[in-house]
Amino acid sequence: MKITIEPIAIEQKSVFVQMMELYNYDFSEFSNDDINEYGYFGYSRIDDYWNEEGRYPFFVRVDGKLAGLVLIRSCSEYNDLQYPHNIAEFFIMKKYRKKGVGRIVAKEIFDKFAGGWEISIWSNNNAAKKFWEKVVHEYTDGKYTLFSSSENKIEGFTFYNA
Numbered sequence: 001m002k003i004t005i006e007p008i009a010i011e012q013k014s015v016f017v018q019m020m021e022l023y024n025y026d027f028s029e030f031s032n033d034d035i036n037e038y039g040y041f042g043y044s045r046i047d048d049y050w051n052e053e054g055r056y057p058f059f060v061r062v063d064g065k066l067a068g069l070v071l072i073r074s075c076s077e078y079n080d081l082q083y084p085h086n087i088a089e090f091f092i093m094k095k096y097r098k099k100g101v102g103r104i105v106a107k108e109i110f111d112k113f114a115g116g117w118e119i120s121i122w123s124n125n126n127a128a129k130k131f132w133e134k135v136v137h138e139y140t141d142g143k144y145t146l147f148s149s150s151e152n153k154i155e156g157f158t159f160y161n162a
Helices: 010-031 101-112 126-140
Strands: 003-007 055-062 065-073 084-092 115-122 145-149 154-161
Touching: 003 101, 010 055, 010 065, 010 084, 055 101, 065 101, 084 101, 101 126, 115 126, 126 154
Parallel strands: 084 115
Antiparallel strands: 003 055, 055 065, 065 084, 115 154, 145 154
């Protein structure tokens, strides 16, 4: 199984939009979002990934086939980190889950961006909490910090890589 991570070009925007619809459908279990009258969830920040500095969109491929996406931002929302990065969205299609794809992708993304990392997870998303706890623990050899925001119903991890 060959796993690749590639930047999303503006010319691939329509595919990006479609992948975000799949992600939002999958995530609606936790967000409780509904589709609009046109049948879409929508994602208001799509264009920002080409118009704002510090945003990085990536497609994930397995054996050349689209398998997910990762959106990175150079900021932290809940912590004061030096050279911050956070995972804005992380989506691996169900077909590729529990095969190590997400773990490999996460670690490669961490390696691409040195500095402080913040990973926030909705408190009601137990599968994501288990996944990120395992990945972050492996990647940092247990050297990470937990945080939470009860107001935002968020839990997460921070760590540094150099």
